[in-house]
Amino acid sequence: MPVKLPIYLDHNATTPVDPRVLEAMLPYFTTKFGNAASRNHSFGWEAEAAVDKAREQAAALINASPKEIIWTSGSTESNNLAIKGAAAMYEKAPRTAESGRGHIITCTIEHKAVLDPVKRLMREGYDATFIDPPKDGVVRREHIEAALRPDTILVSIMWANNEIGTINEVPEIGALCHERDIIFHTDATQWVGKMPTNVETDNIDLLSWSGHKIYGPKGVGALYVRRRKPRVRLVAQQDGGGHERGFRSGTLNVPGIVGFGAACECCMTDMDKDRERLLALRQHLEESISSQLDVVQINGHPTRRLPHTTNISFGFVEGESLMMGIKEIAVSSGSACTSASLEPSYVLKGLGVGDELAHSSLRFGLGRITTREEIDYTIEHVVKAVNHLRDMSPLYDMHKEGIDISKIEWAQH
Amino acid sequence: MNRKPREGFPWVLKGTHMAYSDKVIRHYEQPSNVGSFGTTSEVKKKKDIGVGIVGAPECGDVMQLQIKVNEKGVIEDAKFKTFGCGSAIACSSLATEWLKGKTLDEGVAIKNTELVQELSLPPVKIHCSVLAEDAIRAAVSDYKKKNGLEAGDDDHQHAKVEAIPCKTNAN
Numbered sequence: 223m224p225v226k227l228p229i230y231l232d233h234n235a236t237t238p239v240d241p242r243v244l245e246a247m248l249p250y251f252t253t254k255f256g257n258a259a260s261r262n263h264s265f266g267w268e269a270e271a272a273v274d275k276a277r278e279q280a281a282a283l284i285n286a287s288p289k290e291i292i293w294t295s296g297s298t299e300s301n302n303l304a305i306k307g308a309a310a311m312y313e314k315a316p317r318t319a320e321s322g323r324g325h326i327i328t329c330t331i332e333h334k335a336v337l338d339p340v341k342r343l344m345r346e347g348y349d350a351t352f353i354d355p356p357k358d359g360v361v362r363r364e365h366i367e368a369a370l371r372p373d374t375i376l377v378s379i380m381w382a383n384n385e386i387g388t389i390n391e392v393p394e395i396g397a398l399c400h401e402r403d404i405i406f407h408t409d410a411t412q413w414v415g416k417m418p419t420n421v422e423t424d425n426i427d428l429l430s431w432s433g434h435k436i437y438g439p440k441g442v443g444a445l446y447v448r449r450r451k452p453r454v455r456l457v458a459q460q461d462g463g464g465h466e467r468g469f470r471s472g473t474l475n476v477p478g479i480v481g482f483g484a485a486c487e488c489c490m491t492d493m494d495k496d497r498e499r500l501l502a503l504r505q506h507l508e509e510s511i512s513s514q515l516d517v518v519q520i521n522g523h524p525t526r527r528l529p530h531t532t533n534i535s536f537g538f539v540e541g542e543s544l545m546m547g548i549k550e551i552a553v554s555s556g557s558a559c560t561s562a563s564l565e566p567s568y569v570l571k572g573l574g575v576g577d578e579l580a581h582s583s584l585r586f587g588l589g590r591i592t593t594r595e596e597i598d599y600t601i602e603h604v605v606k607a608v609n610h611l612r613d614m615s616p617l618y619d620m621h622k623e624g625i626d627i628s629k630i631e632w633a634q635h
Numbered sequence: 636m637n638r639k640p641r642e643g644f645p646w647v648l649k650g651t652h653m654a655y656s657d658k659v660i661r662h663y664e665q666p667s668n669v670g671s672f673g674t675t676s677e678v679k680k681k682k683d684i685g686v687g688i689v690g691a692p693e694c695g696d697v698m699q700l701q702i703k704v705n706e707k708g709v710i711e712d713a714k715f716k717t718f719g720c721g722s723a724i725a726c727s728s729l730a731t732e733w734l735k736g737k738t739l740d741e742g743v744a745i746k747n748t749e750l751v752q753e754l755s756l757p758p759v760k761i762h763c764s765v766l767a768e769d770a771i772r773a774a775v776s777d778y779k780k781k782n783g784l785e786a787g788d789d790d791h792q793h794a795k796v797e798a799i800p801c802k803t804n805a806n
Contacts, residue, residue, distance in 0.1 A: 539718070540718055540719050540723075541695075542695075542720040542721065543663070543719065543720050543721050543724060546660075546663055546720075546721045566695075576693070577692070577693035577694075578692035578693055581693075581695040611718075614666060614669045614715070614716050614717055615716060615717070615718045616699035616716035616717065617718045619671070619674075619716060623674055623675060623676075625675065627692060632690070632691035632692065632693070632697075
């Protein structure tokens with residue numbers, strides 16, 4: 223069967239809505255359009271019942287209680303509410319203090335939706351430690367332990383990294399935080415729905431995730447807030463009608479929430495099957511590329527990675543030109559040229575991947591719709607494009623002549 | 636280009652195709668004059684070859700331009716190798732096409748703006764054309780130095796590797 227082009231291999235950016243999810247959502251746009259906060263007629267009751275069902279579906283996916291789920295607009299909002307809300311609730315000095323309000327620990331390769339809220343808190347009297355990850359990208363319990371201070375109030379560590387897919391020691395870090403009575407937040411956007419999650423045994427206090435990464439709609443997310451042992455409290459960041467038990471005011475996005483719930487249920491059913499299938503496809507992709515090309519580097523820990531994500535640096539070719547050579551395949555590049563800034567990926571740089579290899583990296587994100595034929599097409603065309611570009615790469619010539627490129631003094635200004 | 640790409644995002648989708656001009660795509664897919672007149676050490680000994688290498692790997696662009704000059708001072712052949720984006724490849728490929736048959740002085744007179752115009756480069760890609768202009772000057776300067784002709788401008792006399800300000804650091 224011929225492969226249908228273009229091929230989508232950017233599931234870490236977003237995923238298509240599953241047809242089962244769309245079907246569940248549709249009635250809530252037109253016939254069941256009520257406001258879940260309307261307590262005095264059937265339209266409102268119907269919407270509220272749908273939201274309650276979705277809350278149960280979402281809670282079941284992470285082994286939480288439905289009362290512990292707060293609806294948001296996505297992971298960015300969940301992260302903001304968790305970090306700023308916990309920092310304000312557990313502050314060591316009042317709002318008026320210019321310093322000493324508490325210490326927060328996070329990591330340099332977190333998503334900007336965690337880094338930027340923490341940086342804002344630093345301007346408001348909090349201290350923060352940004353842990354440098356080791357070369358394999360995995361943040362471990364001992365890294366957090368070394369950064370702890372008597373005034374540490376919050377630790378925020380992502381479960382799996384969005385660019386390289388490495389998996390941090392989240393249950394172990396959670397256990398450490400619970401021993402020390404520190405609130406533990408994890409941005410689990412890339413993890414939940416793909417991998418088994420249990421907030422009880424994994425020791426999570428606050429967990430963010432998003433609908434559109436799990437084959438649900440965009441514009442809806444959730445925040446898990448632990449209710450017992452310990453009961454976690456937050457200061458609301460958005461004021462209004464007191465929805466979501468005062469944690470997050472604003473009329474609920476009922477169709478989006480219904481879709482989120484349905485997406486969670488689909489993930490429960492399909493997770494094991496998807497995971498095994500995608501891991502086999504990813505290994506096929508990595509092994510084929512590594513065997514057909516020299517000077518290829520798979521970034522991050524060799525095995526402790528999400529099954530559907532791989533980030534590969536191709537020595538001596540530049541990422542954007544490589545993407546031009548595989549124009550029928552949608553992937554993401556760590557190259558500077560693909561974003562507004564000309565900086566190569568801060569995540570790859572954070573791992574100590576040189577600028578030169580960071581410029582040459584591609585992220586492949588496999589998903590539920592990915593087929594074996596698509597991966598075979600990808601392997602063939604990536605290899606072809608890399609060879610085409612190496613034929614015209616002066617750096618590859620120097621490499622073959624045995625010249626150490628890192629020893630050349632490139633006249634930089 | 637019939638569709639203006641968003642600033643800093645040069646490959647807005649056009650169907651499944653990135654919004655490079657057709658000329659850039661043509662040079663990328665079928666570049667003219669890829670290659671070299673020998674290994675690094677071999678070309679050093681050849682008096683009729685001038686070599687210019689500009690850019691830096693950390694910045695994502697390295698251009699190597701080699702010109703072969705006959706006794707009349709005419710560039711009879713030119714070859715390039717480039718590590719960089721599609722626009723950088725297209726600029727070097729086009730530069731080699733234009734250099735052939737030109738005298739050294741005519742070659743040095745090629746301006747980056749002419750490359751920009753011919754390839755319809757967006758503003759974010761102008762640095763690629765500047766790099767190509769620098770590569771031409773470096774290659775001509777290298778040839779002149781080898782042959783004891785006028786010293787060439789001082790900037791290019793000693794440096795083996797030339798570079799324009801790295802955009803990575805400029806931001």
